[in-house]
Amino acid sequence: MSGLAGLWRAHDDWNAERLEHCARSMIHALRHRGPHDYAVWSDAAASIGLSHCRHANGAAAQPAASADGRYLLSCDGSLYNRESLYHELAALDEVADGACDTALLLAAISRWGLQRTLSRCNGAFALSLWDRRERKLWLARDRVGERPMYYGWVGGDFVYASELKALHRHPRFDAAIDRDALTLLLRYDYIPAPHSIHRGVFKLAPGTLLCLSPAAMRAGAAAHDPERDTSTYWCARQRMTDAIGQRGPIALDEAVDQLEILLQQAVATRMRAPAPVGAFLSGGTDSSLVTAMLQAQSPVPVDSYTIGFDDGRHDESDWARAVARHLGTRHTEHRVDGREALSMIERLPQVWCEPFADSSQVPTLIASGIVAKRSPIALTGDGGDELFFGHCAYSRALRNARWNARVPASLRRFARSRNRDDAERARLGGLRAVWAELDADDVEGSYLQRVSRWRDPAAVVLGAREPLSVFQDRQRHLPLGDAADRVQSLDFRMDLAHGILTKIDRAGMACGLETRSPLLDRSVIEFAWSLPTQLKHHRGEHKRVLKKLLERYLPAELIYRPKHGFGAPVAGWLRGPLREWAEALLDESRLRREGLFDAVAIRALWNEFLGGQRKWHTHLWNVLMFQAWLERRQSALTVVPLPLGPLIPLAGRTEVSAAARIDLPEIDAA
Structure with missing residues (x-):
């Protein structure tokens, strides 16, 4: 650290x-x-x-x-x-x-x-x-x-x-x-x-x-x-292109054998530390596999950690407990409710030093604090979804892109004109959702529909123009591979790099915890890209090769089951313990005074959400995270600057390490 x-x-x-x-x-x-x-x-x-x-x-x-x-x-x-x-x-x-x-x-x-x-x-x-x-x-x-x-x-x-x-x-x-x-x-x-x-x-x-x-x-x-x-x-795009171009026939069992060797090595190199190494264990395929390999290489029970929720739709702690019991780890489980989430809210703008709105940041921060008390280093399963076709949204994007390819161009042009009227309402389902799906020109566009919170964010940010990302810039699309490769490439270069890894780094560091991700070892990444899609996604089964490898460590009933994910029950929190906090940040006069958002549009969503529209919490959370960050930033501007001279000691130590006093030889300028 x-x-x-x-x-x-x-x-x-x-x-x-x-x-x-x-x-x-x-x-x-x-x-x-x-x-x-x-x-x-x-x-x-x-x-x-x-x-x-x-x-x-x-x-x-x-x-x-x-x-x-x-x-x-x-x-x-x-x-x-x-x-x-x-x-x-x-x-x-x-x-x-x-x-x-x-x-x-x-x-x-x-x-x-x-x-x-x-x-x-x-x-x-x-x-x-x-x-x-x-x-x-x-x-x-x-x-x-x-x-x-x-x-x-x-x-x-x-x-x-x-x-x-x-x-x-x-x-x-x-x-x-x-x-x-x-x-x-x-x-x-x-x-x-x-x-x-x-x-x-x-x-x-x-x-x-x-x-x-x-x-x-x-x-x-x-x-x-x-x-x-x-x-x-x-370059991830170039290395993935090279790996796809060199693909050859490989049997499932051979792929499992090779992956096991690479992942064992990746876990082993990340276990080397001067202090005990623990593991985040959600009960899903990725974290279960990493924890299993960590335990297999440890002579003593390793520490595993799970966060659960009172809302059963978001809770997988029972599965994680069963995995830990089978592997023989020393397991710690913590359940989060709305009151604890409220206690974390004030910390979020400080931990994530620029606005960040993945709602699982709350349980991740809580989990990091719990892990850090016993294990200063923890392994995670990050990267498994993006490398081995783990998201259900991938399948939906591929399906919708196939459907769109069969729709006449004239109907798609009509759908595009209808979608411009109110892109956000497509989230409520019905005919609007159909028009929105038909607006996509390719699988990248179909997947963009899946990952977008606001589908026309420039409409509510005053004076803004949305920059292109790898989703919209065709010059940055993957030039080889099938549609499955292309959506995984997008997620690897976008959500993994800028979302998931930002979340786990800031949460961990805020609590004194270093996180390490064996699935993101260079050898594992490039091996995953070399595998054909049918070894990752086959007949509706996601992460096929990972699950076959996990069969060597866990019984099938703990592997082949529905996935919930690690999302937090934000809708219930915003209607309950976080409502007063949200109301203050979304006050219409405040929004007008700050001059960044269309105050009328934001308030309309908030009122509809309170009135029972279930989908708007995903739109509102990122607005709230920005508002909370802005409030903290404005408060910090009023703080008197530190005077010239010694700073507050770090952890009670005032000395400066020897690196600050090194005597360097003269260097001639070029």
Whole structure:
């Protein structure tokens, strides 16, 4: 567990003390990611300040310098192929015995450069690298997006951090709300990279790196194009295309054997930790398989954790309990009700530092707090749905796309004109729902109907224009594969990368919990893409190969059953214990004063929902999450800035780690 932050000044009018104070203030906002120690390094001549915080059981002291003093590295995350990387570098006499992840990365970068190093790494990480010789700053993020990275320009200064709240600590931060990005929140429940809730602030996309030169830094946000100015060292679309192109015949049993080996290795590398490793166990296929493999490789009972709900339609705790009993784990179960959800509401805007509206964030945050009390690291089943055709929505999208292909073009044009009148009403069913389905031109469009909360979000965000995502941009669609491959590609690059992994990272880090996802190991991902669809989805059975593998660990009656998912009973909460909270945030005069939403339209949905329309809670939750975030942001603006000088100690420790005091050799500028 760790966090990183930094700034690169456009001017040289700050001395080392001011640079370090700003960097310290930024990293202090991330103390939940690394509460036990922090370090700050600055170079007044280059006008740059770097900072890092860490957990006692986490990364080495950073920023850390390469042997020749050229590079300074800050990294949040873990390498899972560290042994192979170590042996390769040791054979070249580049590293000493017992080298930590940080030392391995620095040695690799010095030997091969950053891009080649990243292509060799298998892990979950985000990093910053300052090249003192060339005066260039590099930012990079892991292939899937398990660890976050924000960056942007504030008052001409370039700033970056693990979370947006650290950027808010810059004394000149005043970036406006990006109304276009707000439409993405309403549609997807999250804001996908490269966008953020602020204009001029971006998220680094998974599998990419940004190299910032002095000229690019001075040019600022107005000249920055994330698509043009970042480079990709691993492209999910391209790697999936390559895997599909190389597919050959493979029997189900052979696929199960190969998958078991790969997943056992992925679990084993994520078990290596200085503290006990637990597992989230929902009772579904993915978490059950990961927990089973974790227990199979542990000499003692592992800890498993489940969250249940009073609402039986959302509760799978009985299944999870049965799985835990069969596997022999030490099981902890916690049931969430509306009162506990209400107690969590005030924390949400702080935990998710930009608006985020996946309703399962509430039980995930509660679960993370429970797990962290016993296990500082926990394995999850994230990725199984997106890699092995796990969502029922995939099947519906494929079915609807087949139906649409048979409908005459004239009827579809008519449906499109009718759908424009009120796209949101399609959620209520009836003829409107039929018109909406006929509006889709391809399977990507059909699946977009399935994942959209608001289907025309720009209609209720004043002055906004919705940016294109991978759903609407045909140039970014998967060029090979069948329709099933294409919808899984969308989910892997969108909901997994920007929704699910954001949810679990922020919830875990807020509670002092590091989460690891074996199904998102590079080898497992690329093997899954190499499998034909019939091994994942066959005769209505989802995750076919995963379930066949799970048969080696669990009886069939615990595997082949209906799936509920991990959604929270939001509708009941909003009509019950959260009603007063929601009413205040959706007050019509307040909405008008803020000037972001169409107040009349939002109030109409709220009133209809209270009157019994069951569907509108999905529309209202993302509006409420934004309103709650905005309220906290406005309150934070009234806080008096921290004075120049020492910050509040992190976890009672005031010393700065040795990384802040490293003596570096002189480096000639290129």
